[in-house]
Amino acid sequence: xxxxxxxxxSQHGYGIINEVAEISGNRVxxxxxxxxxxxxxxxxxxxxxxxxxxxxxxxLRRYYRLTPEGGRRLAAEAARxxxxxxxxxxxLSPAHGVI
Amino acid sequence: MxxxxxxxxxYRRLVAWYPRxxxxxxxxxxxxxxxxxxxxxxxxxxxxxSWDLLRGALRMRMNLSRTPRTxxxxxxLMYAGAIAELAVLVIFALTASSxxxxxxARNPHVTAATLxxxxxxxxLDWISIPVAIVFWVWMAWANGKGYDWARLVSVACFALNTMxxxxxxxxxxxxxxxxLVIASAVTWGIGxxxxxxxxxxxxxxxxxxxxxxx
Numbered sequence: 001x002x003x004x005x006x007x008x009x010s011q012h013g014y015g016i017i018n019e020v021a022e023i024s025g026n027r028v029x030x031x032x033x034x035x036x037x038x039x040x041x042x043x044x045x046x047x048x049x050x051x052x053x054x055x056x057x058x059x060l061r062r063y064y065r066l067t068p069e070g071g072r073r074l075a076a077e078a079a080r081x082x083x084x085x086x087x088x089x090x091x092l093s094p095a096h097g098v099i
Numbered sequence: 100m101x102x103x104x105x106x107x108x109x110y111r112r113l114v115a116w117y118p119r120x121x122x123x124x125x126x127x128x129x130x131x132x133x134x135x136x137x138x139x140x141x142x143x144x145x146x147x148x149s150w151d152l153l154r155g156a157l158r159m160r161m162n163l164s165r166t167p168r169t170x171x172x173x174x175x176l177m178y179a180g181a182i183a184e185l186a187v188l189v190i191f192a193l194t195a196s197s198x199x200x201x202x203x204a205r206n207p208h209v210t211a212a213t214l215x216x217x218x219x220x221x222x223l224d225w226i227s228i229p230v231a232i233v234f235w236v237w238m239a240w241a242n243g244k245g246y247d248w249a250r251l252v253s254v255a256c257f258a259l260n261t262m263x264x265x266x267x268x269x270x271x272x273x274x275x276x277x278x279l280v281i282a283s284a285v286t287w288g289i290g291x292x293x294x295x296x297x298x299x300x301x302x303x304x305x306x307x308x309x310x311x312x313x
Binding site for chain 2: 012017031032037044060069
């Protein structure tokens with residue numbers, strides 16, 4: 001979800017929380033502790049990197065962006081999920097009354 | 100205004116549980132997010148926030164977050180290598196006494212010099228196998244901590260292990276001590292996998308970060 005939130009541009013921590021909430025339809029609301037543990041892990045794995053830092057109202061904002069490796073990982077994961085969804089829809093034949 | 104000051108102080112107390120290196124890099128930024136996500140009029144951290152921060156701090160303290168999966172896998176493999184090496188020691192203890200007799204039985208004209216060489220080799224193995232167990236555990240610990248030198252020592256150990264296995268095979272050890280050679284080959288395979296993981300791209304980045312922080 002964090003990688004998806006960064007897919008169309010860099011975001012700061014609070015921005016990522018809002019993006020994730022929007023993507024998930026408000027089902028996922030990241031807390032700061034969880035977010036920064038995940039960001040630390042993603043940075044260690046080389047999937048994201050710091051883009052820039054800004055100070056707004058005396059508060060530090062650090063923007064994160066996807067690395068090329070992060071982009072590839074997200075694309076691969078999205079393709080995998082799409083294939084799974086496609087397979088599920090195909091099996092839910094009209095006989096089940098779904099399609 | 101006083102509410103915000105009290106709230107920030109409460110958050111800082113919780114963030115203080117994180118490791119110093121993490122706080123130096125992230126404290127102000129986490130506080131920015133915590134203050135931005137706080138509710139209007141909130142005076143102290145909520146239970147859910149406190150639990151989330153303490154859990155995050157614990158994960159950081161246990162180094163579960165920063166260590167890439169490749170390093171974690173390499174460390175697990177090294178502990179597995181120590182266990183495999185222990186199996187080598189047990190097999191060696193059970194078969195060492197019969198190796199010399201087996202050589203004589205298969206080669207009735209074996210020279211005294213060859214028998215002396217075999218005895219010396221067995222003596223050296225009694226020393227080198229326990230040392231190898233210690234090295235496996237030491238390397239698992241040091242690589243898990245992100246010491247760059249540990250990677251080089253691990254490669255050197257693997258090179259020694261490879262040479263030892265080649266020498267054993269060239270001396271027909273498979274005929275005299277097949278179980279020992281199989282167990283040694285297993286430890287060699289574990290070593291190869293561990294060293295490969297230590298030199299993966301995420302591992303490189305991790306060691307570089309650790310070196311920069313020290």
